Amino acid sequence: MMEPSQWRMHEKTFQDAVHGAITLHPLCVKVIDTPQFQRLRFIKVLGTCYFVFPAATHNRFEHCIGVCYLANQLVCALQSRQPELDISEADILCVQLAGLCHDLGHGPFSHLWEQFVRQARPEKQWVHENASTKMFDYLLKANNLVEEFQRYGLKEQDIIFIKEMIYSVSGNGSEWCYKGRPREKAFLYQIVANKQTGIDVDKWDYFLRDSLNLGIKVTFDYHRLIQFSRVIPVEEQPQICIRDKECNNVYDMFHARRVLHRTAYKHRVVQIIDNMLIDALLYADKHIRYLGSKGVRYPLADVCDDMMAYCNLTDGVLHQILLDEGDHPDLLHAKKILTSIFRRQLYLCVGHTRPSNFTTTFKNIKEALERNIPKDSTLTPQDLVITQVELNYGMDDQNPVEMVYFYNKNSPMKTRKIKKEESILVPERFQEKIFRVLCRSNKEDKFKHAQVTLMAACQELGMKEPYVELFPPLFSMV
Structure with a gap:
């Protein structure tokens, strides 16, 4: 494995609107400099929100870089505070790469594409996380990066670990279902996408990045969450726990999610345009095709089956529909809907x-x-x-803070949950x-x-x- 003193001279620094100067590992830079990752420059994080919030034009590209940075911040903080966790340099690099690549599988307009595929091909049960793991495999193969991964000490098991962090599988009770890392390192699976508590670096970045570009203020402080995170065994499995005095900060984080959903993601006009765009895509589905491997041309809802074809699918699909010279009635109707969106002739509420x-x-x-x-x-x-x-x-009708394990300064290895009854300032529902x-x-x-x-x-x-x-x-x- 290449020593840090050898690769640090090849690090690159990016200036980010949210986090400032971000320095990334050279292997992360190698991944960024591929067509598969560069595709994310052309996929908006907030989909059609920019039709209502004009500054909400940020893309998956910068979001993924931000998540990579935060993943590194958290895992390095845990390594520094708790050397007994035996967090290796390979662990840290894998966590960074999972954060960087977790959204490779998003389609045009992000989550809207999932809604379209589910309506057009419900039998697929398609989710972008699964597509992200497939795109990651394709990225490695198409760019001959497996050898580059090996130069930095990453083996086949590490690649499996990265994909498991991107797309988690469901376990059967107490059975350990992951292959990339043993149960002793279960906490590493909670950094990028935390299925237990919902507190993870993906949310931290998109809450902050979305709020900045939407012009909506949020108040939680992720720096303190990193500072007061600690790995403690919970039911024989190590989990990331938070200091009890940060309970209100955790509430603020989940409240930020609700504010963004209420104000922007589920905005009345955003939803109207979402439905119009999905209708247009359904009409255009069979008439706009993308060339994939072995010369197969895939209709829109099937492009995600072939990563070669999927690499060319971005938000530009709207203009491809509008500029297509076909005269099929369905295609003409799709064009009419898209033109109505641009003319602000929307469905009526x-x-x-x-x-x-x-x-x-x-x-x-x-x-x-x-x-x-x-x-x-x-x-x-x-x-x-x-x-x-x-x-x-974030947890349906449950209080998400009741899913979080907290610890006290005087008992740093003992956890407890904080119930709603301990505060009168939380919502009834x-x-x-x-x-x-x-x-x-x-x-x-x-x-x-x-x-x-x-x-x-x-x-x-x-x-x-x-x-x-x-x-x-x-x-x-x-």
Whole structure:
């Protein structure tokens, strides 16, 4: 394995808008300087949010570099404070690479692409994390980087470890299901994507980066979370625990998530444009194709099956649809929808409602709406779009802080959980659900019939009376 004194002269420093000067390991730089990683320059983190928040144009490229930096900060802090953990240089490099490559598999407009593929090919059950591991394999092979990894002391088991940190598998109870590292190093799997508590460096970076570009203030301090993190055995498995005095800081972190979701990610107009863009992609699916390996040309929803083809798929797919010279009716309809987005002629928001209890499902309201369309109306079920908005702190209706293990200054190896009852300043509930109904038609009679339908459906289901919007005098200028 190459000694640090040999490779430190090849480090590179990046100036980051969130973290300032970031110095990266030369192997990370080798990964960055590949077409597969450079593709992330052309995929927006916040998808269609930039149609509503004009400065929200940051990309997966800088986010991944930020996560790599924070992953290194946390793992090095643990190594320095607790040498008994036996964190090796290979461990540190693997954690950095997992942070760097964790989003390689995102498609155009990030999470929106997952929604599109799930609608177009529900049988795939496609998730971007799985695609990230496949793209990582392809990146290594296409750029002959396996030998470069070996120069820095990384073996096949380390590559497995990196992929396991990117896409975690579910274990069976107490059985250890990972191959990259033994149970004694379980805490390393909590740094990039923490499935136990939700406190991880991926969230720290995107909370801070998104809030900066959205112009929305968040108040949590990740520096203190790093400073007061400690690995302690919990139920015979080492976990990253937090000092008890940082409880409010942890609440602030989860509250930041809710604020960003409520204000930006689930913004009414963002959701409208999301649905319009997904409709356009569904219409264009079979008519826009990408060349993959062995000369196969893949339709949009299948491009993720071939990493060679997927490398060419970015946010530029919108312009590819608009500039395509095909004249199939579906393709022309896709172009019409995209043109409407750019002209701000959006689907109309009929109204929204909150269920009286959490047993009301998306399927319940969809079926109720279809049953309550007036008999003499030209409105059809295809004119209606139902969106379900869930605002929570990251653990559905649970208090996420109750998932975290804390320790006290006087007992640094003893953990406990802090219950909601210990503070009166936390919310009574940790989740709310909202159903929004949109109308694809801009005709006033259909819009009004959609409102009648929504009110009747809410009455049938015993839901609260919906808030209904006014019909705009022109196309929806929102």
